[in-house]
Amino acid sequence: MDTTLHDPLVGQLLDGRYRVDARIAVGGMATVYRAVDTRLDRVLALKVMHPSLATDASFVERFIREAKSVARLSHPNVVGVFDQGADGAYVYLAMEYVAGCTLRDVLRERGALRPRAALDILEPVLAALGAAHRAGFVHRDMKPENVLIGDDGRVKVADFGLVRAVGTATNTTGSVLGTVSYLAPEQIEHGTADTRTDVYACGVVLYEMLTGDKPHGGETPAQVLFQHLNTDVPAPSAAVPGLAPELDALVASATARDPEVRPHDAVALLAQARQSRAALGDEQLDLVPPQARVEAAAPAGTGASPDDVTSVIARPLPGEHQQDVQHTSRLELPPDTRPQPQRPERPAPRRVPVNPRRGLLAALVAVLLLLGAGAGVWYINAGQFTRVPTVLGKTRAEAEKRLADEGLEVGSTRTDFSSAYERGTVMGTDPAPGERVRGGGPVTLVISRGPKIVKVPELKGKPLAEAKEALRKAGLAAGVVTQEFSDEVAQGSVISSDPGAGTPRDPDSAVALVVSKGSPVEVPGVVGSSVEDARRTLKDAGLTVQIATEQVHSAQPAGSVAAQSLAEGARAARGDSVTLTVSKGPRMVPVPEVTGKSVDDATRELKAAGFEVKVEKSFPFLSDTVSGQSVRGGDTAPEGSTITIKTKGI
Structure with missing residues (x-):
């Protein structure tokens, strides 16, 4: 059955530009449609936030942050965002349309993948996340549903709806956003997320690709969360006999419960994945897991476990039992089986003849009393209340007229910054849309002042830690940090930023920093010198010395320096390490x-x-x-x- 026939948006023209043709998928926060941009005549994907969430300013801000974040990520493995806007209660993103399927569809059809195929998918996913991490962002919701595989074989990462700037992840009390099967322990326990939480989720996805199943299961989300906190992800070879130990090690590294043990970001995990692939032979890469199968794929949009839906998950407070699941249930009381006391029989009352006209009058009075009582009950429960209509995105005049049509009056108004609603339009109401208000109000309107613009602070000469703190206080995030030599700026301090000081930026934008390596040191040549002389010469030049554990045959006399890791005349930062290899003499x-x-x-x-x-x-x-x-x-x-x-x- 085509469920798109029942979707009110299908067939509509959104924002006067996007013709909605069909529904593709439904998620926990938004619905994705295939649409046509009638202005540019191209097919695209339209991601529309659920109207029930569009009344929540925090969700709308997160939705808009996705558009801005992805727009800054120009990467072939990231689904591009073309446009963002709102049409009444519909807040949307116009995105690149990828004809194909999701990794979830592939796993549902095949069960498990050969290691070669799993690595072929994992590597472009890590490349996309690596670009996000190096740009200063965390995805926070990596799962097979967000990995798109095009008909041409291209792999792309989608749904940056929960993306946050590195260093701005807050410690929330009581709830955490994400998908239970892929949450890292620190997300569950503390509500915090950084690049290593994406690494953990990728490790879980790799385990699922290799084995066809998630590492932690349970009948309730609480049971899954408890296992993430208290149980290591098992080695995939336990479910796939003969699987290479390098793949076990890769999964174990990515899913370590201690975030300090994991690779620090997706770029580091990508390097490990490539090393693991290089160590495997064709037979190991093409091993067929016993869980692999070939059958017809389930129809799109079916078969998804509740654990696979992005949701707001209650995070247990200290002292609570994590495995407790508290549902509000309706309990049926057992029938009363106690013996009933016997009442003495009373004589039948004597019948008195009734006047017919008096009986009719009594009946009429009873009906009027019932109608009055019903009206009173209706008024107490509903009649004195009016539901606040949706006026988000409308001008103040339009909103006041809409409220007046419902019999409501506007009380006070206030303003606030918003990246989702244009300046001068309504970004919220108090009470919120859909809530009931007694009598004729009043209803408070929140008018948008447009996006809040912050300026990049002056960072030159500040130590890196102070510069990052200054960016955080200004509402910005530190992006990629590179190093350069400088004769003017002290080592470890900021030389420049991109964009420069005073540049207006949107909140949570990443600012790239160039940090000083100090004045360069010219590396002296010590090959052929004794180890002690070489150590003294390098330390006098401001360098540190390491001695290689293994000695080598060379033309230099035994016990002298055969090679140095930094060549003679090379430029190095003060404090850089030079490794010396000691000669065993000529062979x-x-x-x-x-x-x-x-x-x-x-x-x-x-x-x-x-x-x-x-x-x-x-x-x-x-x-x-x-x-x-x-x-x-x-x-x-x-x-x-x-x-x-x-x-x-x-």
Whole structure:
């Protein structure tokens, strides 16, 4: 059955521009439609917030933040956002339409994936999240439903509706946003989220791709949350015999319950994933899990577990039992089986003849009393109340007229900043739309002042920690931090920001910082020196020294420095570390016999044995045959030393 026939938006023209053709998916916060931009004549996806949430300013702000965040992420694996707006009670995003399916559809159809396919999907997902993390944002709701796989094989991450700037995640009391099966322990326990919570969710998604099932299950969300807090994610090889240990290690690293043990962001996890893939052979990559199956996919929009829906989840307060589930239930009382006391029989009352006209009058009085009582009950429960209509997005004059039509009057008005509603339009009411108000009001209108613009503070010369705190106080977030040498700014302090100081920005915008590495230090050459002399020379130059655990054969004398990690003359920051490799002395190598051979053949053979070659020809240089060599064939010489070969003249 086509459920889109019952959707009031299908067939409508939203905001005078977007023709809604069909419903694609329904989530916990919004519905996604396939639509056509009639102005540009292109197919796109229209994400429309549920009208019940559009009355909540915090949800609307989060919805608009998604558009702004994704608009700053120009990445091939992120679903692009084209436009954002509101049409009455409908707040929407116009996004890139990806023809294909979600990872959830793939898992529902195939059960589990081969490691090669799982890594093929994981890597572009991590690349997309890595771009977000390095831009200063956290997704906070990674799950298979938000991974889109196009018909052309492209993988894209969608639904940045819960995105927050790094460092602005707040510790909420009582609730946390997300999807229970993919929440990190610190999200559940403290309500906080950073890049490592996305890493945890990706680890759970990888486990699900490899095994076909979630690592933690339960009959209620509370049971799942309890397992996240108290139980490690099991090794996927426990469910898939023969699975490579490198994949077990990858899942364990990403899903460590202690966030300090996890890779610090998606870029670091992507590097681990690529190392794991490189260590696997074709047989390990193409292992078929026992849970893999091939069957018809479930229709879109069906079969989703309640645990897969993004929701507001109550977070237990200290002292509460996390596994307790408190539902308000209606309980039926058992029938009363107690014996009833016997009442003495009374004589039947004597019948008195009734006057018919008097009986009719009594009946009429009874009916009037019932009508009066009913009207009183109706007035007490509903008649004295009026529901506040939706006036969000309307001008003040339009809102006052709409309220007057409902018999309500406008009381006071106040203003506030909003990125969702245009300046001068209604962004909220008190009481909220849909709530009941006694009599004719009053209703308070909240008028939008437009988006709040903040300015980038002056950060030059501030230590990095102080600069980040200054950005936080200004309502901004620190973005990508890079380092450069500077003779003017102290090491560890900010050289510049992008955008620069005084630039107006939207709240929660990321500001890139360039931090000083201090004046550059020219690395001295210490190869061939004793270890103590080399250590002294490098420390005098302002560098720290590390000694490699393994020694190597080299042309340098035993116990001296054979190699240094930073080359002589390289520019380094003060305090940078230089690793020294100690020589075990030259390796003694047998010298091949080359007398009687041509100069070219002798040279080639000696170089292959690890020697340098010097050719001395006797005048008048008419012979190309080797007549002698400085070290006899069969004797040994230090590897890398020079062997001289001679030719005989005539």
